[in-house]
Amino acid sequence: MTVVEARDITRVFPMPAAPVVAVRGVSIRIEAGDYVALCGPSGCGKSTLLHLLGCVDMPTSGALFFEERDVAGLNDRQRSRIRLRRLGFIFQRFFLLPMLTAAENIALPLSEAGVSRPEQERRTAELLNYVGLSARAEHRPSQLSGGEMQRVAIARALANRPALLLADEPTGELDQATGEQIAALLDRVNADGTALVVVTHDPAFAKRSRRTLTMRDGTILLEETRP
Amino acid sequence: MPRRWLIGLCATVVLVVALAGESSRAQEHAPVPDVLISRQLAEAFGLDSGDVVQFSNEQSGAAAREFRVRGIYEPTPDPLELNDTKFKARLHLPDLLALTARPDDPLAAEIVDGLNISLTNPADAEAFSRDLMARVPGVFAQPIERVMSRASVFVVLERFHFAIALVTIFASTVFLLALSVMLVDERRETVGVLRLIGLTTRRVLAQVFLEGLVIAVAGALFGLVLALASERVINLYFQWHYNTALIFVRVTPAVAFQCLLIAVPLGVVASVSASWMLLRRQVMSLARR
Amino acid sequence: MNAFRFAWRSLIRQPARASLGVIGVAAVGALLFDMLMLSNGLVLSMQTLLGRSGFTLRVSAAGSPLPGTGQPISDSTETAAAIAALPEVAAAVPVRFANSRILRDAWERAIDADLVGIDQAQRRIWTLVEGGDLGSAGLAGRALVNENLAALLALEIGDMVHLQANCGMGISAAPAVHLPLAGVADFELDDSDDLTVALTLQDVDRACGGEGRDAADQILINAADGVPDQEARVAIERHRPDLQAFTNAQLVARLQEGGLSYFRQISLVLTTVTITFAFLLVTVLLTVSVNQRVGEIAVLRALGLSQRRVIADVFCESVLLVGTGALLAVPIGFVLARGLDRILKAIPGVPDELHFFVYEPRALWIHVALFSATALLAAAYPMRMVANLPIAGTLRREVIG
Numbered sequence: 001m002t003v004v005e006a007r008d009i010t011r012v013f014p015m016p017a018a019p020v021v022a023v024r025g026v027s028i029r030i031e032a033g034d035y036v037a038l039c040g041p042s043g044c045g046k047s048t049l050l051h052l053l054g055c056v057d058m059p060t061s062g063a064l065f066f067e068e069r070d071v072a073g074l075n076d077r078q079r080s081r082i083r084l085r086r087l088g089f090i091f092q093r094f095f096l097l098p099m100l101t102a103a104e105n106i107a108l109p110l111s112e113a114g115v116s117r118p119e120q121e122r123r124t125a126e127l128l129n130y131v132g133l134s135a136r137a138e139h140r141p142s143q144l145s146g147g148e149m150q151r152v153a154i155a156r157a158l159a160n161r162p163a164l165l166l167a168d169e170p171t172g173e174l175d176q177a178t179g180e181q182i183a184a185l186l187d188r189v190n191a192d193g194t195a196l197v198v199v200t201h202d203p204a205f206a207k208r209s210r211r212t213l214t215m216r217d218g219t220i221l222l223e224e225t226r227p
Numbered sequence: 228m229p230r231r232w233l234i235g236l237c238a239t240v241v242l243v244v245a246l247a248g249e250s251s252r253a254q255e256h257a258p259v260p261d262v263l264i265s266r267q268l269a270e271a272f273g274l275d276s277g278d279v280v281q282f283s284n285e286q287s288g289a290a291a292r293e294f295r296v297r298g299i300y301e302p303t304p305d306p307l308e309l310n311d312t313k314f315k316a317r318l319h320l321p322d323l324l325a326l327t328a329r330p331d332d333p334l335a336a337e338i339v340d341g342l343n344i345s346l347t348n349p350a351d352a353e354a355f356s357r358d359l360m361a362r363v364p365g366v367f368a369q370p371i372e373r374v375m376s377r378a379s380v381f382v383v384l385e386r387f388h389f390a391i392a393l394v395t396i397f398a399s400t401v402f403l404l405a406l407s408v409m410l411v412d413e414r415r416e417t418v419g420v421l422r423l424i425g426l427t428t429r430r431v432l433a434q435v436f437l438e439g440l441v442i443a444v445a446g447a448l449f450g451l452v453l454a455l456a457s458e459r460v461i462n463l464y465f466q467w468h469y470n471t472a473l474i475f476v477r478v479t480p481a482v483a484f485q486c487l488l489i490a491v492p493l494g495v496v497a498s499v500s501a502s503w504m505l506l507r508r509q510v511m512s513l514a515r516r
Numbered sequence: 517m518n519a520f521r522f523a524w525r526s527l528i529r530q531p532a533r534a535s536l537g538v539i540g541v542a543a544v545g546a547l548l549f550d551m552l553m554l555s556n557g558l559v560l561s562m563q564t565l566l567g568r569s570g571f572t573l574r575v576s577a578a579g580s581p582l583p584g585t586g587q588p589i590s591d592s593t594e595t596a597a598a599i600a601a602l603p604e605v606a607a608a609v610p611v612r613f614a615n616s617r618i619l620r621d622a623w624e625r626a627i628d629a630d631l632v633g634i635d636q637a638q639r640r641i642w643t644l645v646e647g648g649d650l651g652s653a654g655l656a657g658r659a660l661v662n663e664n665l666a667a668l669l670a671l672e673i674g675d676m677v678h679l680q681a682n683c684g685m686g687i688s689a690a691p692a693v694h695l696p697l698a699g700v701a702d703f704e705l706d707d708s709d710d711l712t713v714a715l716t717l718q719d720v721d722r723a724c725g726g727e728g729r730d731a732a733d734q735i736l737i738n739a740a741d742g743v744p745d746q747e748a749r750v751a752i753e754r755h756r757p758d759l760q761a762f763t764n765a766q767l768v769a770r771l772q773e774g775g776l777s778y779f780r781q782i783s784l785v786l787t788t789v790t791i792t793f794a795f796l797l798v799t800v801l802l803t804v805s806v807n808q809r810v811g812e813i814a815v816l817r818a819l820g821l822s823q824r825r826v827i828a829d830v831f832c833e834s835v836l837l838v839g840t841g842a843l844l845a846v847p848i849g850f851v852l853a854r855g856l857d858r859i860l861k862a863i864p865g866v867p868d869e870l871h872f873f874v875y876e877p878r879a880l881w882i883h884v885a886l887f888s889a890t891a892l893l894a895a896a897y898p899m900r901m902v903a904n905l906p907i908a909g910t911l912r913r914e915v916i917g
Contacts, residue, residue, distance in 0.1 A: 394547050398540055
């Protein structure tokens, strides 16, 4: 099943000097269980493409379909619903809410999705266990290391069992060893059935994916597929 | 006592009970006594210098006498008479006595409400009053200071205003502190980096002090400009509302200086104390996001 | 986690900022609450004071701006009796006011006191504190003083009070009168410094030279049971067109137009200033807070929280800040009002029982309404910021920044 499909999408940012074409005529299809890496030099449009696929941003032209629904025809509330229930986001800078504990950060999307309190607690505990942080449930982000924070972020992204996880440089602020741990965790997430699109500068990380798309100047130059 | 209190709040007794008849330039009449009328009275009745008007001491307007408007004056603004009628007239004493005297009272033309006495030595006022009352039973004499004690109303109001000012200064200080805390927090990383590269806490605080001083002075001066502008607006409004020339708000040099004296140190102290709270933290916790 | 809990956690994340915001709102809120009590307080207090004695109308000569300020009423006893005979009237009591000097050691050191002449029927304008009362008409020859005068002259019940009256008729050489002290009373309209002596109308007449004018400055009226004051007023003025009757409500209204307008003005001005201040404070706090958290808010939106939810979070922060401050403002306001009331009561001539700051439920409701509006308006701009936040652009800026 196709989770998200982009057909010839373009994203132009109007700038005072001249418009910037961040994504130019890109077509891409992500199937269920896919593991795709987006690589390329800084400013090539990787993050912009990720935002478009994640319904955080809208293409200037072209068509975008999420689970065969035309995203252009959806209003903001409907797109929010998609991000809440069908997508998960992981960021380079983790973006955990500092005033909430690890457990509360993970429970936030569950609460927003209307899950009952007992089910929230059960699912949160399950996710903490999945990422190996059961003992740190009541700790705040300031009390966690970088790797631990990213694991909490991954758990939060998986809260509502999304079809697709989008990760923007998930190991960008981590040392190599910790980055390895995160990469391994994401491997496991994908192996458990969640499609994954990862933006990364790290060639070693990219090699873990089954498809690597190399971008330059807003277009996909090269696509490598691994078995 | 009810009577004294009520009089203190109501209008002063106005001699003009009825201003009867229309003005006329009655050249054909015999010369009539002069009268000065207040600006407010002139505006209300459309009177001008030279007009002849009639005054009566009776509600019915009976026994009216004619007077020629010699001039129009602005009543001395008296805050104690703010709500009193501004319809005033000044007559020569014999004319007033003739107008108000009861016809059946032979001594009426001799009776006045009071005598203002100027002493060669004002310090003798208290002793003079006592002596006079002892010599002339039934006469009440009192030094002007006791009469002017009515002005103590404004002393009380000044205290009231001061109390309110204290509350607003307190609230403003809180606001200032809140702003300072927020602004300082925004610069947390910058401060952290400065400390990391070796600047001492004292050095950073000196920087903050200078910045705070500049901002406080600029803010205080701006506040003064705002006060001067609103002084004009407030005076215009209340002078219109009460139909008076009284000045209600005045930003004197002393008041301006007082405001600067309060605002500038408060501003500086707020920014320095907010920064001090921040600088007490560990350097790495400042620099880390 | 609902919006309120989320907002609470956001606020306590910056305890210094949140505390200062609440304290600032509480401080100006207290002042606002006091101004609301002041706006109508004097009127309410005066109505209570005027009604305390039970007299609901005051009669004076026609043309008097206020009772007791115009020409005296001659043949007051007969006039009062005639008015009391009206079916609309239950009681009519003439009162006369004058000045007096009370002997202390020597006439050179006599003290000035207010003199009240009244013939008591059923109702009194004083409360007896010690000793006996003046008694009804005909039982002349006794005096009543207030506590200040009794203390100043160290008077005991039965002591002689030596009094020389000045009844405002020009120079007079009325002889002093000497009356035994019947009792000490608390006069309802006295201020804290007043010195007051009360005699019967006949004794005041005697002290004023005994011209037998039977004059009174005003006649205190109690309307008959079930008769509206207005009806009694009309009946009195119809019976005696040369007299003017004021109901207590009219009296209060007349005074409101005059000297009391200052307090209404200042109440309005300060109410406006304080609510503007609270609005500015909360708007700035929330705007800066939102500005500092745009990255978080963009992430929340990316995670799937709806626009409505993040707007609600900001609104709840405003409600918590303003609501907590406004709640604290009420007890602080009561305490502050007592202090301010004490300051204003030092105005000369203000009766001791009169208050400037009087609580009424209306003040509380207006306080709540104003702060509710402030919470909404103060959050308007930050809510708009949050509503219009570009998610992708913000995420990009946060990564770069």
